[in-house]
Amino acid sequence: MGRFEGKTVFITGGARGMGAAHVRGFAAEGAKVVIADLLGAEGEALAREIGAQARFQRLDVTQEAQWAEAAAAAEAAFGPISVLVNNAGVFRTGLLEEMKPADWRLVLEVNLTGVFLGMQAAVPSMRRAGGGAIVNVSSASGLYAQSTVSAYAASKWGVRAVTKTAALELGRYKIRVNSVHPGFVDTPMLPAGSEAYSQNFALPGVVDPDVITRMVLFVASDEACFSTGSEFVADGGLSLAGGRATKK
Numbered sequence: 001m002g003r004f005e006g007k008t009v010f011i012t013g014g015a016r017g018m019g020a021a022h023v024r025g026f027a028a029e030g031a032k033v034v035i036a037d038l039l040g041a042e043g044e045a046l047a048r049e050i051g052a053q054a055r056f057q058r059l060d061v062t063q064e065a066q067w068a069e070a071a072a073a074a075e076a077a078f079g080p081i082s083v084l085v086n087n088a089g090v091f092r093t094g095l096l097e098e099m100k101p102a103d104w105r106l107v108l109e110v111n112l113t114g115v116f117l118g119m120q121a122a123v124p125s126m127r128r129a130g131g132g133a134i135v136n137v138s139s140a141s142g143l144y145a146q147s148t149v150s151a152y153a154a155s156k157w158g159v160r161a162v163t164k165t166a167a168l169e170l171g172r173y174k175i176r177v178n179s180v181h182p183g184f185v186d187t188p189m190l191p192a193g194s195e196a197y198s199q200n201f202a203l204p205g206v207v208d209p210d211v212i213t214r215m216v217l218f219v220a221s222d223e224a225c226f227s228t229g230s231e232f233v234a235d236g237g238l239s240l241a242g243g244r245a246t247k248k
């Protein structure tokens with residue numbers, strides 16, 4: 001028996017990168033998985049690969065009305081939602097003085113407002129399921145300070161904050177809410193030069209998405225039944241003093 005046998009799991013940004021790894025991981029543990037993303041071709045292809053246990057749902061996480069439709073469709077197809085993984089995200093860099101306000105707004109809208117809207121839309125369904133787990137994907141950037149990522153860091157620190165508020169409010173419904181904080185992971189989002197930069201970390205190197213999937217599965221599962229409002233970090237030490245380890 002898988003840890004998520006028969007459970008409905010809703011994953012945003014599930015069409016590629018880490019989200020796709022999470023989709024495969026939950027499906028392998030028996031879940032019925034909704035792959036929610038803007039990317040139709042990739043999402044449909046992944047759903048076909050997995051088969052009857054998965055369905056693609058086109059969703060822009062910044063759109064409240066689309067969330068209502070997506071949550072209703074998920075429940076109609078697979079039953080009430082037990083796990084929500086708010087993974088969709090975008091990355092923009094630039095010095096504070098140079099960043100375009102439109103980039104700032106996009107990053108906050110997708111990475112932070114998208115998480116808020118997702119929780120609002122999924123909680124009624126999770127309550128009908130009798131409880132569940134929400135895993136909000138933050139970042140090492142939600143734990144420490146870094147130049148050129150003001151919008152991204154603000155969004156990811158915000159995810160950490162709203163996770164704790166939600167944990168306090170939703171515990172009474174047996175819904176746990178935690179944040180996951182990856183370091184450098186090999187996906188289309190990772191900037192060029194990251195492998196070289198990571199050589200400064202306590203644990204050097206860029207990791208495969210599966211490393212983060214294992215943590216997400218644990219946090220969403222009953223194995224983590226006493227954890228809520230917590231940060232789960234898998235970053236090779238990046239967030240320790242910006243990742244610079246002592247050299248021999």
Ligand SMILES: NC(=O)c1ccc[n+]([C@@H]2O[C@H](COP(=O)([O-])OP(=O)(O)OC[C@H]3O[C@@H](n4cnc5c(N)ncnc54)[C@H](O)[C@@H]3O)[C@@H](O)[C@H]2O)c1
Nearest residue numbers: 013017018038060061087088089139182184185187188189
């Ligand atoms: N790659 C890393 O090193 C790294 C490190 C820390 C945190 N993260 C976070 O992990 C998450 C997954 O990122 P990834 O590295 O797999 O990147 P990715 O770009 O491969 O995947 C992001 C996914 O989100 C989707 N998406 C973007 N905007 C959306 C929207 N408005 N509505 C719905 N879907 C949308 C994209 O289409 C894509 O499928 C993100 O939240 C990211 O910030 C990534």
